[in-house]
Amino acid sequence: AQSVSQHNHHVILSEAASLELGCNYSYGGTVNLFWYVQYPGQHLQLLLKYFSGDPLVKGIKGFEAEFIKSKFSFNLRKPSVQWSDTAEYFCAVNSMTGGFKTIFGAGTRLFVKA
Amino acid sequence: NAGVTQTPKFQVLKTGQSMTLQCAQDMNHNSMYWYRQDPGMGLRLIYYSASEGTTDKGEVPNGYNVSRLNKREFSLRLESAAPSQTSVYFCASSRSSDNTGELFFGEGSRLTVL
Numbered sequence: 001a002q003s004v005s006q007h008n009h010h011v012i013l014s015e016a017a018s019l020e021l022g023c024n025y026s027y028g029g030t031v032n033l034f035w036y037v038q039y040p041g042q043h044l045q046l047l048l049k050y051f052s053g054d055p056l057v058k059g060i061k062g063f064e065a066e067f068i069k070s071k072f073s074f075n076l077r078k079p080s081v082q083w084s085d086t087a088e089y090f091c092a093v094n095s096m097t098g099g100f101k102t103i104f105g106a107g108t109r110l111f112v113k114a
Numbered sequence: 115n116a117g118v119t120q121t122p123k124f125q126v127l128k129t130g131q132s133m134t135l136q137c138a139q140d141m142n143h144n145s146m147y148w149y150r151q152d153p154g155m156g157l158r159l160i161y162y163s164a165s166e167g168t169t170d171k172g173e174v175p176n177g178y179n180v181s182r183l184n185k186r187e188f189s190l191r192l193e194s195a196a197p198s199q200t201s202v203y204f205c206a207s208s209r210s211s212d213n214t215g216e217l218f219f220g221e222g223s224r225l226t227v228l
Contacts, residue, residue, distance in 0.1 A: 032214040043222055046216055046217075094215045100208060102159070
């Protein structure tokens with residue numbers, strides 16, 4: 001069955017620390033990969049996505065993610081977090097052959113201490 | 115430009131009552147989705163509609179029905195609410211011209227079933 005696994009459910013960092021959130025997926029065929037972010041009290045919005053080309057993708061607010069096909073992974077990184085990055089982060093995957101049914105991971109709650 | 119609009123934002127029901135969550139998008143998107151968000155479980159797909167006139171089950175369809183009323187509107191109905199359906203419900207849509215299925219979300223509807 002298709003699935004997305006996020007390694008960390010809760011992460012606490014101090015400002016300026018580096019961030020890496022793990023994501024692995026189980027999905028057959030060609031996939032599209034996403035990271036969505038949900039800031040407190042807000043709806044989900046796209047952080048970045050990969051669908052083809054350069055496996056290192058850059059998103060908003062200094063975030064980036066690397067698609068490693070051999071490891072079925074799409075980890076999210078940021079070199080230096082800010083207090084405003086406090087949010088819940090969701091990894092997600094879909095494929096055209098799956099009718100674009102997007103499957104989400106359980107989410108990682110990030111708290112950044114000022 | 116409102117994007118994806120959901121109503122109501124909050125609702126309290128008693129077990130066995132019925133209700134309908136409404137969703138409308140003004141972006142001329144073909145595909146629409148209903149997700150539920152529960153702590154520690156991420157977002158799980160309830161139903162989706164790839165295009166007007168079609169609907170399909172997602173990961174957790176039991177206890178729900180949907181109607182794709184027209185291209186703009188996609189409603190979710192709980193015929194006989196149960197406490198297990200207490201959740202935050204998100205409607206989303208995606209562009210027909212986008213081969214990635216990137217999702218645009220509404221602000222969510224918080225439902226409590228007593």
